[in-house]
Amino acid sequence: MRVPERFLLAAILVALVTGLLLSGWSWKLDQLFYDWKIQHTPRAPAPEILIVAVDEKSLEEMGRWPWSRSVHARLVNKLAAAGARVVGLDILFSETASNDPNGDRELVDAVASSGHVVLPVVNTEHTLGGQLVESLPYGALADAAAAIGHVERQLDPDAIVRSTYLKGGLQTLRWPSFALAMLTIAYPERGGDLPGLRAPSSDDPTAMAWVRDHQIWIPFAGPPGTIPRASYVDVVNDRLDPAIFAGALVVVGATAVGLGDLLPTPVSGHSQPMPGVEIVANELDVLLAGLAIRPVDTIWWWCIAVLLVLAPALLYSRFPRWSLLIWGGFILLNIGLSMLLLHYTRYWYAPATAFIVQGITYPMWSWRRLVQTLIYLNRALRDLHGERVVPEAISGLPLSESMSFLRCIVPVSGAVVLDESHRQLDAWGDAPDPPVIGQVPAGEWRVHGADAWNRIQSGENSLYFGVRFQTDAGPDSADLDLLTPAALNFGARTEDTPRNVVELMQRRLQQVQAATEKIQFMRRFVADTVAEMAQGVVVTDGLGHVMLANARAEKYLGVDESGRLEKREITELLFKLEIEGAYNWPEILRTAMVDDKPVEMPVRTRDGLHLLVQLSSFVYNANRNRGLLMSLADVSSLRESERQRRQLRAFISHDLRSPLSSILAITGIAREDPGRIGSEMLDRIDNHAHRTIELVEDFLEFNRAQTADWGTFQNLNLSVVVHDAIDSVADKASMKKIRLVRRLPDEAPVTGDPALLERALINLLDNAIKYSPPQTVVSIGIEETPHEVRCTVEDAGHGIPAEDKDRIFEQYYRSGARREGRPPGLGLGLPFVQVCMERHRGRVEVDSEIGRGSRFALVFPGGQASME
Ligand code: ADP
Numbered sequence: 077m078r079v080p081e082r083f084l085l086a087a088i089l090v091a092l093v094t095g096l097l098l099s100g101w102s103w104k105l106d107q108l109f110y111d112w113k114i115q116h117t118p119r120a121p122a123p124e125i126l127i128v129a130v131d132e133k134s135l136e137e138m139g140r141w142p143w144s145r146s147v148h149a150r151l152v153n154k155l156a157a158a159g160a161r162v163v164g165l166d167i168l169f170s171e172t173a174s175n176d177p178n179g180d181r182e183l184v185d186a187v188a189s190s191g192h193v194v195l196p197v198v199n200t201e202h203t204l205g206g207q208l209v210e211s212l213p214y215g216a217l218a219d220a221a222a223a224i225g226h227v228e229r230q231l232d233p234d235a236i237v238r239s240t241y242l243k244g245g246l247q248t249l250r251w252p253s254f255a256l257a258m259l260t261i262a263y264p265e266r267g268g269d270l271p272g273l274r275a276p277s278s279d280d281p282t283a284m285a286w287v288r289d290h291q292i293w294i295p296f297a298g299p300p301g302t303i304p305r306a307s308y309v310d311v312v313n314d315r316l317d318p319a320i321f322a323g324a325l326v327v328v329g330a331t332a333v334g335l336g337d338l339l340p341t342p343v344s345g346h347s348q349p350m351p352g353v354e355i356v357a358n359e360l361d362v363l364l365a366g367l368a369i370r371p372v373d374t375i376w377w378w379c380i381a382v383l384l385v386l387a388p389a390l391l392y393s394r395f396p397r398w399s400l401l402i403w404g405g406f407i408l409l410n411i412g413l414s415m416l417l418l419h420y421t422r423y424w425y426a427p428a429t430a431f432i433v434q435g436i437t438y439p440m441w442s443w444r445r446l447v448q449t450l451i452y453l454n455r456a457l458r459d460l461h462g463e464r465v466v467p468e469a470i471s472g473l474p475l476s477e478s479m480s481f482l483r484c485i486v487p488v489s490g491a492v493v494l495d496e497s498h499r500q501l502d503a504w505g506d507a508p509d510p511p512v513i514g515q516v517p518a519g520e521w522r523v524h525g526a527d528a529w530n531r532i533q534s535g536e537n538s539l540y541f542g543v544r545f546q547t548d549a550g551p552d553s554a555d556l557d558l559l560t561p562a563a564l565n566f567g568a569r570t571e572d573t574p575r576n577v578v579e580l581m582q583r584r585l586q587q588v589q590a591a592t593e594k595i596q597f598m599r600r601f602v603a604d605t606v607a608e609m610a611q612g613v614v615v616t617d618g619l620g621h622v623m624l625a626n627a628r629a630e631k632y633l634g635v636d637e638s639g640r641l642e643k644r645e646i647t648e649l650l651f652k653l654e655i656e657g658a659y660n661w662p663e664i665l666r667t668a669m670v671d672d673k674p675v676e677m678p679v680r681t682r683d684g685l686h687l688l689v690q691l692s693s694f695v696y697n698a699n700r701n702r703g704l705l706m707s708l709a710d711v712s713s714l715r716e717s718e719r720q721r722r723q724l725r726a727f728i729s730h731d732l733r734s735p736l737s738s739i740l741a742i743t744g745i746a747r748e749d750p751g752r753i754g755s756e757m758l759d760r761i762d763n764h765a766h767r768t769i770e771l772v773e774d775f776l777e778f779n780r781a782q783t784a785d786w787g788t789f790q791n792l793n794l795s796v797v798v799h800d801a802i803d804s805v806a807d808k809a810s811m812k813k814i815r816l817v818r819r820l821p822d823e824a825p826v827t828g829d830p831a832l833l834e835r836a837l838i839n840l841l842d843n844a845i846k847y848s849p850p851q852t853v854v855s856i857g858i859e860e861t862p863h864e865v866r867c868t869v870e871d872a873g874h875g876i877p878a879e880d881k882d883r884i885f886e887q888y889y890r891s892g893a894r895r896e897g898r899p900p901g902l903g904l905g906l907p908f909v910q911v912c913m914e915r916h917r918g919r920v921e922v923d924s925e926i927g928r929g930s931r932f933a934l935v936f937p938g939g940q941a942s943m944e
Pocket residue numbers: 839843844847871873874875876884889890891892900901902903904905906907930
């Protein structure tokens with residue numbers, strides 16, 4: 077969530093809290109919390125508080141109310157004698173009893189002599205004129221009383237008594253509450269500030285109104301009956317031990333139904349109201365123990381509520397995964413805090429305001445998040461489309477537009493789109509008549525004369541798409557196929573009207589999902605393409621670490637399968653490649669990365685491969701960081717053919733030319749001096765010509781071997797081929813008195829070209845004879861193992877120097893070439909053997925020791941391979 081939006085949310089929440097708090101709408105809910113707490117924390121009242129109850133039993137025994145005042149006088153006297161600290165006589169004696177002057181007097185005497193009697197004052201509406209008056213005990217009695225307290229009951233709007241005012245009176249706060257008055261009499265030494273919520277000072281002190289101050293809320297000790305009661309009649313008739321009244325604070329009043337006031341309280345509710353006398357006793361108990369409850373100041377109330385509402389709202393976006401938990405946690409915290417404050421500090425923090433506003437923060441936040449997500453999805457989709465990752469056809473064109481192209485191809489004169497109830501949604505040109513088609517499968521055309529109809533399934537709805545053709549003959553199916561996109565195009569538009577935010581969300585999610593799938597497909601496509609490329613490809617980031625590489629690049633850079641190229645630093649691998657030329661790697665990398673110029677250069681790998689490396693830089697992320705793009709192409713075969721061309725040139729320009737030049741030189745001499753032509757000169761010409769033919773044959777043979785194809789090979793008996801080869805060189809051998817020894821099996825099956833193989837064997841035998849002193853032995857053998865067929869040619873000749881062993885198979889290479897007295901040769905003999913064996917899917921092995929002779933082996937694949 078962006079900052080301004082967060083502030084907006086906060087402001088709305090604060091406004092809600094303030095509004096609720098000022099309006100008092102949550103008051104009812106607050107009382108539920110309050111009453112619940114009061115009900116569920118019962119406590120033992122102070123043991124010295126006692127109620128003397130004018131109950132049903134007393135009425136039964138002592139007759140109807142009112143009783144003679146001398147009875148009350150007797151009670152006061154008895155309580156005084158028993159040592160009660162204070163007696164609160166919660167009975168109204170507003171007028172003298174004209175029929176019982178004795179009783180009046182006795183009561184005044186008793187009250188006066190006790191000196192600890194508190195009497196009530198009430199505010200009553202005067203029967204005449206509705207004016208408020210204070211109704212005090214009659215003069216003499218009021219004078220005799222130790223104190224007078226008001227017994228005004230404070231009813232909340234739901235008619236439940238929860239609080240009381242410690243001060244009250246008509247116009248002035250003359251009277252303490254009845255309980256406060258009792259407490260002051262019982263413990264005159266207790267003074268100090270009065271607790272309770274102060275009332276705002278009245279604007280008009282002269283108004284005849286009852287004024288109140290020092291409001292306290294009473295945590296009732298328990299349901300009615302919790303404070304111990306004694307029956308009035310039992311006390312007056314001495315049925316109780318007077319000791320229980322010693323030091324007691326006694327409240328005398330009516331509990332009998334219909335006699336005194338019975339009021340609902342949090343602990344009793346409306347079903348079981350509490351007698352006024354017990355409410356007074358509770359108040360007395362609360363004052364005595366200092367348990368009075370008062371509400372927290374409004375400003376604090378507001379602060380706590382705002383804090384408890386804002387904190388979770390701001391935490392949601394920080395910890396979105398925990399948002400629900402935070403929500404619940406703060407709701408509990410709010411209520412818990414309220415209960416704990418009430419329990420331990422006697423301060424009442426009304427939690428309902430915060431509770432209600434907290435309740436809506438989470439749905440509000442979730443909704444905002446939904447909207448945010450939607451905005452994000454929209455943007456993501458737009459970006460995706462902008463990236464052209466997801467190419468899409470334009471949809472939802474009006475008919476006139478979607479038909480403007482088609483009408484050039486298809487002979488239509490009009491089109492129309494109807495909804496399910498055949499209401500026209502769009503039309504173009506000479507629209508066809510309403511369809512007579514019933515339930516046809518979607519996407520199929522139905523033709524009626526010059527008209528054709530199609531049903532389009534668009535979401536849950538069906539649309540009818542109709543076209544009119546210019547000819548009565550009607551359309552052919554190819555025309556209709558061309559028209560189908562126009563029908564579907566219309567369908568696409570009607571789909572695009574989500575009904576609500578959830579549907580919109582679903583639609584967007586589907587679109588993003590589809591786009592994501594396409595991107596994934598693209599990614600896979602790119603990855604597969606790179607992997608399968610014939611070239612090696614390496615892509616690095618700006619720090620030279622490989623981000624992407626294919627297997628071929630790994631091979632070229634000498635990374636085996638165990639160590640992947642990805643994430644590795646490129647220079648360590650690059651520097652192993654040897655650049656052919658005067659460049660060096662740092663210089664090349666600079667050119668590519670700093671000068672931003674593509675570089676191309678030939679390099680050699682350790683395995684002797686020739687690569688063409690192309691380097692260029694490219695931007696690889698949104699920060700416009702530049703990375704390196706490198707392609708490695710194997711140009712070894714190109715290089716090889718280049719080398720061969722060079723050698724061919726050398727062969728023609730030198731090897732082939734020199735014998736021909738010699739012949740020309742001889743013929744030149746002969747022409748100048750014809751007498752010199754003798755047999756020796758002709759022999760030399762012969763020799764040179766033979767040598768040329770031999771060279772050309774060697775060359776052609778070698779070429780033939782290079783192009784030999786396994787597919788044309790046949791199954792043959794190698795022994796036969798060897799016999800033929802030996803026969804071809806028998807003369808040469810016998811001239812040097814070299815004995816040819818053969819150890820050949822009757823059958824040695826191999827797959828091959830007999831002419832090429834014979835030629836290869838002749839080359840080996842020729843060399844063996846050529847490079848062996850006379851009167852030695854050359855042995856030829858064939859061995860068969862389960863996997864191979866080996867044909868060996870072994871001589872006892874000069875042997876091949878170790879340093880030459882690797883090079884004798886190179887074309888035109890001759891060990892100790894041109895050395896005086898060396899037998900002539902082109903240097904194509906052994907390369908021919910090697911190429912020939914490669915074509916036969918086999919190999920040549922050589923084993924030689926200077927002075928002791930050489931041993932060449934042609935190894936053919938046996939078993940399965942040869943059977944292919
Ligand atoms: P050439 O036409 O020179 O014989 P080859 O390709 O057949 O060419 O042989 C290459 C070189 O290998 C020869 O020049 C020779 O030095 C050496 N060589 C080949 N076979 C033998 C052998 N049996 N004993 C000693 N040296 C040999």
